[in-house]
Amino acid sequence: MSAAPAPPPALATRDLVAGYERDLPIVRGIDFSVRQGEFVVILGPNGAGKSTLVKAIAGLVPIHSGSTHLAGEDITLSPVQEKVRHGLAFVPQTENIFATLSIRENLQLAADILPRGRQAAQIDEVYSLFPDLASRRGARAGNLSGGQRQMLAVARALVVKPSVLILDEPSAGLSPKIVGEVFARLKALNGAGITIVLVEQNVKAALAVADRAVILVEGKLRHEGPAATLSSDPIVGELYLGARARQGENGR
Amino acid sequence: MNPQVLIDGLMAGALYGLGAIGVTLTYSILRFANFAHSELLTFGAYAALALSSALGALSAGLLEPIAPFSFGWALPLAGLVAVALTGLLALAVDAILFGRLRHRRSSIIVMVMASFGAALTLRSLIEFAFTSKPAYFTRELQIALPLGQGMRATPDQLLSLALAAILVIGVHLLLTRTAIGRSMRAVSENQALAGVVGVDVRRVIRVVWLLGAALACIAGIMSGLLVQLRPYMGFDLLLPLFAAAILGGIGSVPGAMLAGLIVGLAEAATVQLVGAEWRTAVAFVILVLVLLLRPQGLLGRAQA
Amino acid sequence: MSVELVAYGCFFLTMALTYAIMCLGLNLQWGQTGLFNVGIAGFVAVGAYVSALLTTPDVADRLGGFGLPMPLGWLGGSLSAALIAYLVGRLTIRLRADYLAIATFGIAAAVQLLALNLEPVTGGPFGIGFIPRPFAGRAGDPLLFSVLNLALVAAVVLLLYMALERLVRSPWGRVLRAIREDEPAALALGKNANRFRLQAFAIGGGIMGLAGAVQAHFIGFIAPENYLPMLTFQVWAMLIVGGSGNNRGAILGAVLVWGIWALSAAFISATFEPGQQARAASLQIALIGVAICAVLLLRPQGVLGEARVVSRHLLEAVGSRKIRVATDAQPVRQPPE
Numbered sequence: 001m002s003a004a005p006a007p008p009p010a011l012a013t014r015d016l017v018a019g020y021e022r023d024l025p026i027v028r029g030i031d032f033s034v035r036q037g038e039f040v041v042i043l044g045p046n047g048a049g050k051s052t053l054v055k056a057i058a059g060l061v062p063i064h065s066g067s068t069h070l071a072g073e074d075i076t077l078s079p080v081q082e083k084v085r086h087g088l089a090f091v092p093q094t095e096n097i098f099a100t101l102s103i104r105e106n107l108q109l110a111a112d113i114l115p116r117g118r119q120a121a122q123i124d125e126v127y128s129l130f131p132d133l134a135s136r137r138g139a140r141a142g143n144l145s146g147g148q149r150q151m152l153a154v155a156r157a158l159v160v161k162p163s164v165l166i167l168d169e170p171s172a173g174l175s176p177k178i179v180g181e182v183f184a185r186l187k188a189l190n191g192a193g194i195t196i197v198l199v200e201q202n203v204k205a206a207l208a209v210a211d212r213a214v215i216l217v218e219g220k221l222r223h224e225g226p227a228a229t230l231s232s233d234p235i236v237g238e239l240y241l242g243a244r245a246r247q248g249e250n251g252r
Numbered sequence: 253m254n255p256q257v258l259i260d261g262l263m264a265g266a267l268y269g270l271g272a273i274g275v276t277l278t279y280s281i282l283r284f285a286n287f288a289h290s291e292l293l294t295f296g297a298y299a300a301l302a303l304s305s306a307l308g309a310l311s312a313g314l315l316e317p318i319a320p321f322s323f324g325w326a327l328p329l330a331g332l333v334a335v336a337l338t339g340l341l342a343l344a345v346d347a348i349l350f351g352r353l354r355h356r357r358s359s360i361i362v363m364v365m366a367s368f369g370a371a372l373t374l375r376s377l378i379e380f381a382f383t384s385k386p387a388y389f390t391r392e393l394q395i396a397l398p399l400g401q402g403m404r405a406t407p408d409q410l411l412s413l414a415l416a417a418i419l420v421i422g423v424h425l426l427l428t429r430t431a432i433g434r435s436m437r438a439v440s441e442n443q444a445l446a447g448v449v450g451v452d453v454r455r456v457i458r459v460v461w462l463l464g465a466a467l468a469c470i471a472g473i474m475s476g477l478l479v480q481l482r483p484y485m486g487f488d489l490l491l492p493l494f495a496a497a498i499l500g501g502i503g504s505v506p507g508a509m510l511a512g513l514i515v516g517l518a519e520a521a522t523v524q525l526v527g528a529e530w531r532t533a534v535a536f537v538i539l540v541l542v543l544l545l546r547p548q549g550l551l552g553r554a555q556a
Numbered sequence: 557m558s559v560e561l562v563a564y565g566c567f568f569l570t571m572a573l574t575y576a577i578m579c580l581g582l583n584l585q586w587g588q589t590g591l592f593n594v595g596i597a598g599f600v601a602v603g604a605y606v607s608a609l610l611t612t613p614d615v616a617d618r619l620g621g622f623g624l625p626m627p628l629g630w631l632g633g634s635l636s637a638a639l640i641a642y643l644v645g646r647l648t649i650r651l652r653a654d655y656l657a658i659a660t661f662g663i664a665a666a667v668q669l670l671a672l673n674l675e676p677v678t679g680g681p682f683g684i685g686f687i688p689r690p691f692a693g694r695a696g697d698p699l700l701f702s703v704l705n706l707a708l709v710a711a712v713v714l715l716l717y718m719a720l721e722r723l724v725r726s727p728w729g730r731v732l733r734a735i736r737e738d739e740p741a742a743l744a745l746g747k748n749a750n751r752f753r754l755q756a757f758a759i760g761g762g763i764m765g766l767a768g769a770v771q772a773h774f775i776g777f778i779a780p781e782n783y784l785p786m787l788t789f790q791v792w793a794m795l796i797v798g799g800s801g802n803n804r805g806a807i808l809g810a811v812l813v814w815g816i817w818a819l820s821a822a823f824i825s826a827t828f829e830p831g832q833q834a835r836a837a838s839l840q841i842a843l844i845g846v847a848i849c850a851v852l853l854l855r856p857q858g859v860l861g862e863a864r865v866v867s868r869h870l871l872e873a874v875g876s877r878k879i880r881v882a883t884d885a886q887p888v889r890q891p892p893e
Contacts, residue, residue, distance in 0.1 A: 060444060080447035090448050100441050101434070109438055112431040113450040156449065285654035287594070287661075349849055360653045361592045362852060368594060368657075369848030372789055376842035383835055483838075487785075491665055494658045529673045536662040543647050543655065 008072030009033040010195040011057070011088070011164050016066035018056035025064055026052040028219035034164070034197055039190040041198045041206040041227065044216035045240050050199045051093065053216065054166050058090035059083050071163065085113055089162035093169045096153035099142030103133050106141050106152060110159040126155045147178035154185065165189065166197045171205065183209045207231040215239050255401045257520045263409050263478065265516020266416035269509035270471040271489060272496035273423060274464035280440040280503030281460045284363035288345065289468060290486030290493065291374035296338040296469025297476040297485065298382055301389060303330035320407040322392035323477065331473050335466045342465035343458060345370055371487070379483035387481040412474045419467065420509045427505060432459055440503050492535040499542045501552020511550060514538070559699050566702035568818065569811070573709045574771035576810035578791045580716055580803060581763030587801040588724060589756040590736035592657040595664030596764055596791045599637040601783035602667060603765025604772035607633035608684045609677070611773070619677045626688055630769045637765020642758040649750050649757065664788065671780040683779030687772050709770060713807060716763065720803050732756055786841070790817065793844040796851050
């Protein structure tokens, strides 16, 4: 092709194989890419490798082969603590805040990688996005409610102004009302220009906010498409149900 | 009870506290009970002894006591170098032994056993180098100053107490007010999440070794100054140090200091009330009581 | 001349086999169950002192002895050590793995202190003498006496070995290994891991107590200095050299290390002047420490037992419930029925 080179995707994986044990890959060769400013949701039945995929990208699960790229830069081999310096922020599903630290300390910890002069301004900016946190900044994070913890985890990820924000099932364990609030917040952040990748079990809520969805089944990318059309596409149900039938009683 | 118990207990307790802070920090970050921590104490004391003798040989004036204390400038100078050497030793042992086992994701108990092997090696090498004969930093005699209420303390003792207090406050401020302290607390709570947030866990581990080793070295020098140096001086402190670290709550610096003082005072009281020969049983009794009644310690947080 | 040599050989082997008993006890705790005991000397001392108290003739200035027959002494010694092990385990096994190590370290120090200071019971620093020796009637014939003693201790080791081998191969032993290698899997199978560990720890402690009793009666005299932490280190070296997890290795390691120890001690006393002997001996100990670290670094499988047969199955059985991996290329791993 002779067209002008397209800008590199915000986030991409090439034939990624990953898993905790060498002989037991859970992500089994995934090519996946996210455009700048896109909001992508990763769907799939239990055990499909959704979490493992994003953890491998974040550097928490060993990558056996293949590569990961952030804005065209190969970040496969950069250690977990370096990825956030490249602009990739990750919010794990559970234990995603430091319960023994205060709200302020949680945010300050994230800001510690920034130049000293920018730290206070960044934290203040996050406080302005999350006034609930600002009003309780001295409180121990362990004393927060489930929804507030999730907000703190997102807030902490935003302190470094990431280019890509990955969230692993932020709705887990939250009431539908709070889920709605969290997702609305994510949508707003996306509108402000942050690329978002969301792993979700909550298909309906996720498709309502995302631009595009990809569906993993058994460690491979099986289907993808615009979120708006997928919500009515029978293939989604089929992929879920098919996998569930193969899994027998092991599905949720 | 003789009020002197208070002074004796505080002295021993300050020493235990300093050692226990090192134990509790390394324990909370590295997640295993390091049986070799006591050898860092012994090593630090002997390193300071060797260095201060060398300095004294270079210039006899350095051994001239700084009034009102019993030692000359050679000791604090040697102490500074010994702190650095003890830190290097800790980093070296980590590079050769613990780091490799950690990298392999060895179980806690393999780490404990490795620390046990390392302790045995270090202690015996120190004994080989310096023999088991007790050694002293100084032969100067000191007159204990009356403090009122029938209590007495030597200038060396008062200095050690002040130094311990300064160090405890310093470490507490380091942990609560600085970026590296925040990183240490984050790693101690959740190592994986700390990495995600951008904390370089390996750097935190190095800092913890250096800090623990420095505190151990200073406690060793204090013990050598106030009592004597023996190759088993650290080994004999191991049980009180573990007891204090667990009583204080693993990971809690104020807890370790407080518990160190409790163990020290309990020992001093036992010596008065029961008899000196039962002193070493106190740490064990305290350990059993804590494990029985409050395994998370006084200021620790309950763990699943 | 040759009679003396044989008698010495018997003496050496008998001593080595008393260590082999300790080593078998440690192998049950560490090799089979993965429980780290840093207070072996304490359990051995309890066995030795209790048996000595029960069997020595009545003495004026000390509690007992009770003049009971020797087998009762052995039984009492090992039961007391097992009880102490049970209590220590009860206190710490449910907590972090290394709290057990710290507690055993403490118990050894406490036992040492009691032996030293509880003079009306233990004889204090002078210890207890005149402990009845097996076959004391034959003491006039040194050769026969030492052969008989060796035969007795060897019989104890053999019986213990057979019993432990049966135990290890029993369902109980298999559960122990499952727990050691993959606790979550064993728990998922519905076994109460801590109860099994506690049982193993108590039995191991009892075996160490038995070793203490047998050794005390063989030597005829005990004192606190026999049970310093050094003893613990030696037994650890024996198990590691012999190969942890393996009962035959535990016995072999005990004989081998005791041999090396005795030889190097003889070498040191022959080579170095008395003033330097303690110093040279410290190098011996340093070597044990290096050996422990080296084995952990270079042959970790030699420390944590033999084949991981049991755990693989358990791991897959549990693992497949969480992560089911299947494509055309690779069939689903079926959990073993």
